[in-house]
Amino acid sequence: MRISQLAERTGVPVHTLKYYLREGVLQPGTPTSRTSADYGEEHVERVRLVRALVEHGGVPVAGVRTIVEALEAPPPSRHELLGTAHCTLAGPGGDEGPGEVVADLLEGLGWRVWADGPFAAALGRAVEAARAAGAPLSEDVLRRYAEAMRAVAEVDLDLALAAGSPAEAMHRVVVGTVMVDPVLLALRRVAQEAASAERA
Amino acid sequence: MRISQLAERTGVPVHTLKYYLREGVLQPGTPTSRTSADYGEEHVERVRLVRALVEHGGVPVAGVRTIVEALEAPPPSRHELLGTAHCTLAGPGGDEGPGEVVADLLEGLGWRVWADGPFAAALGRAVEAARAAGAPLSEDVLRRYAEAMRAVAEVDLDLALAAGSPAEAMHRVVVGTVMVDPVLLALRRVAQEAASAERA
DNA sequence: GACACTGGAGAGTGCCACTATCCATCATGG
DNA sequence: CCATGATGGATAGTGGCACTCTCCAGTGTC
Numbered sequence: 001m002r003i004s005q006l007a008e009r010t011g012v013p014v015h016t017l018k019y020y021l022r023e024g025v026l027q028p029g030t031p032t033s034r035t036s037a038d039y040g041e042e043h044v045e046r047v048r049l050v051r052a053l054v055e056h057g058g059v060p061v062a063g064v065r066t067i068v069e070a071l072e073a074p075p076p077s078r079h080e081l082l083g084t085a086h087c088t089l090a091g092p093g094g095d096e097g098p099g100e101v102v103a104d105l106l107e108g109l110g111w112r113v114w115a116d117g118p119f120a121a122a123l124g125r126a127v128e129a130a131r132a133a134g135a136p137l138s139e140d141v142l143r144r145y146a147e148a149m150r151a152v153a154e155v156d157l158d159l160a161l162a163a164g165s166p167a168e169a170m171h172r173v174v175v176g177t178v179m180v181d182p183v184l185l186a187l188r189r190v191a192q193e194a195a196s197a198e199r200a
Numbered sequence: 201m202r203i204s205q206l207a208e209r210t211g212v213p214v215h216t217l218k219y220y221l222r223e224g225v226l227q228p229g230t231p232t233s234r235t236s237a238d239y240g241e242e243h244v245e246r247v248r249l250v251r252a253l254v255e256h257g258g259v260p261v262a263g264v265r266t267i268v269e270a271l272e273a274p275p276p277s278r279h280e281l282l283g284t285a286h287c288t289l290a291g292p293g294g295d296e297g298p299g300e301v302v303a304d305l306l307e308g309l310g311w312r313v314w315a316d317g318p319f320a321a322a323l324g325r326a327v328e329a330a331r332a333a334g335a336p337l338s339e340d341v342l343r344r345y346a347e348a349m350r351a352v353a354e355v356d357l358d359l360a361l362a363a364g365s366p367a368e369a370m371h372r373v374v375v376g377t378v379m380v381d382p383v384l385l386a387l388r389r390v391a392q393e394a395a396s397a398e399r400a
Numbered sequence: 401g402a403c404a405c406t407g408g409a410g411a412g413t414g415c416c417a418c419t420a421t422c423c424a425t426c427a428t429g430g
Numbered sequence: 431c432c433a434t435g436a437t438g439g440a441t442a443g444t445g446g447c448a449c450t451c452t453c454c455a456g457t458g459t460c
Contacts, residue, residue, distance in 0.1 A: 003406070015450055018407075023448095035406045035457045045334070052333030054448080056326065058258075061448070082396045086389060111394035119393070123386035126256065130379035133252030134245070134371065136359060137383070144355045145380070146387050151348035153391035155341060157399065171334065177389070179330035180345070183337070184388070185381055186323035187346050189286060191353035193319070194311035196282045199357065203437070215419050218438075223417095235426045235437045254417080261417070 003029075006039045010047040017047070025050050025064045027072075049175070057178040067174055071167075081166065085173040086119060099124035105142050152184065203229075206239045210247040217247070225250050225264045227272075249375070257378040267374055271367075278366060285373040286319060299324035305342050352384065 007014045020026035026046055029037030046068070053059040053067065070088040102124040106113055113120065130137055156176055163169035207214045220226035226246055229237030246268070253259040253267065270288040302324040306313055313320060330337055356376055363369035 013450080014406095016448085018409095019449060021407085022409080031407090033406090033457065035408095035455085037407075049333050052329055056329035056333075082392060086393070106390070109394075111390065112397040113390050113393040117393070119386055119389040123383065123390055126379075126382040126386050129252055129256035130375070130383055133249055133256075133375050133379045135375045135379050136372065137380070141355060141359065142383075145352060145384060146391065148348050148351035148355070149384055149387040150391040150395065151351070152345060152388050153395045155344045155348070156388075156392055157395045159336060159341065161399075172336065175330070175333050175335045177392075179326075179333045179335050180337070181385055181388075182326040183323065183330055183342075184345060184349055184384070186319055186326050187349040188352050188356075188381075188384070189319040189377070190306070190311065190313050190323055191346065191350040192282060192356055193286070193313040193317070194309075195350065195353045195357045197312040199361075213419080214437095216417085219418060222439085231438095233426060233437090235424090235439095237438080 001039045001043075002036060003039065006043055006047065009044050010051070012047055012051065020047070020050060020061075023061050023065060025061060025068055027068075052175075053178055056182060059178060067178075071171055071174065077166075081169055082160075082173060083114070085170060085177070086117070089174065089177055099128065101127055101139070101142075105139065105146065108139075108143065109146055156180075201239045201243075202236060203239065206243055206247070209244050210251070212247055212251065220247070220250060220261075223261050223265060225261060225268055227268075252375075253378055256382060259378060267378075271371055271374065276366070276370075278361075278369070281366065281369055282360075282373060283314070285370060285377070286317070289374065289377055299328065301327055301339070301342075305339065305346065308339075308343065309346055356380075 001009070003014055003017055007017055010017075017026065021028060026043065029039040029043065031037045049068075050064055053064050054061060059067070066088055070084065099121075102120055103115060106115060106120070127137055127142070156173075159176060160169050160173050163172050201209070203214055203217055207217055210217075217226065221228060226243065229239040229243065231237045249268070250264055253264050254261060259267070266288055270284065276284045299321075302320055303315060306315060306320070327337060327342070356373075359376060360369050360373050363372050
């Protein structure tokens with residue numbers, strides 16, 4: 001299929017597809033001549049993935065590139081898969097520690113996590129920002145939130161481990177992480193309505 | 201306190217404070233002459249709130265204005281409070297229905313929610329986008345996610361109802377919704393690491 | 401051989417959160 | 431009493447980002 005047909009199939013303008021090719025988030029087609037290339041179903045899927053990540057996931061195009069590069073690289077062992085995916089998604093964030101609050105929380109929960117990793121640090125920053133804005137995030141509240149998100153993570157792991165191949169598992173972790181986030185946040189609001197109605 | 205002192209206290213440049221005044225997200229100080237005004241502690245707190253919402257919450261400045269307007273308006277009754285806060289936070293989103301998947305899900309869970317509200321619609325859109333990107337979101341998976349977020353919502357409700365005044369409850373709902381979202385997402389990633397380590 | 405289409409590259413657009421400039425008006429010190 | 435400097439107010443400029451447009455020479459197609 002030619003680029004104009006790819007544009008028609010995906011609903012994305014040709015100009016934007018060229019832009020994606022330039023930015024390296026869409027793999028080039030197999031050239032059929034010096035001025036034309038052939039695109040297949042994998043390109044259609046890639047375009048859908050890019051649009052989903054950029055539009056609904058809020059990922060910048062440069063971030064999409066590192067993600068698709070990780071998806072194309074030979075998949076790591078099942079144990080390293082999650083770490084690799086997380087490092088890809090977190091990007092080269094700051095390397096400061098998680099902060100005392102988060103360290104205490106993780107120890108209290110007994111979670112065996114990478115305490116100096118990018119997400120523990122991100123958690124510390126998010127907690128600090130929320131508290132600076134006036135949110136009453138006591139240690140007990142954080143623990144209850146953490147236990148609820150642990151249940152979410154169990155579902156995530158079930159989905160990833162049910163994948164047929166390591167490559168598919170990687171894809172599921174990345175897409176599931178980025179694209180399911182908005183689903184969870186929307187569920188939170190709807191659940192608030194339900195809980196409020198039930199208590200009334 | 202003068203605007204330069206407010207800038208010093210909050211670490212925000214004077215130019216930016218003027219910009220916030222123009223955009224209506226920072227309330228004007230009490231004028232002491234035609235070329236000076238007096239700012240108090242409530243302005244310091246407001247600036248912190250605005251910075252938190254814009255920087256860490258990803259809320260556009262125009263959205264911050266509707267939020268602070270809702271916070272300044274006379275607080276609604278306790279039963280309407282959540283709905284008012286949600287409508288403020290959701291903005292004038294599309295008014296299409298939630299979609300069949302979400303309607304089935306909510307009915308299966310037995311949640312009494314505003315099925316035509318903005319968040320049910322947002323949930324439908326998020327689920328569609330995630331599926332378009334290739335996430336395997338079966339109805340069963342959605343139900344498990346929903347139950348976990350229900351636990352989160354119970355914590356949210358506890359926090360809001362523990363507020364001393366309706367105005368404080370409103371503040372807690374808004375800040376808790378916007379600023380706790382990143383905390384939850386960070387917790388999800390950390391919980392994934394913990395769950396993965398435990399299963400290894 | 402006319403014409404549309406292709407890949408490639410540079411420059412322009414629109415949005416947004418600032419950020420800088422300019423100016424008349426006070427506020428204060430010498 | 432006037433020079434200096436901060437203030438509020440308005441206008442315009444900046445930088446980042448995701449496109450989007452324009453141009454080009456080289457095909458494929460009729």
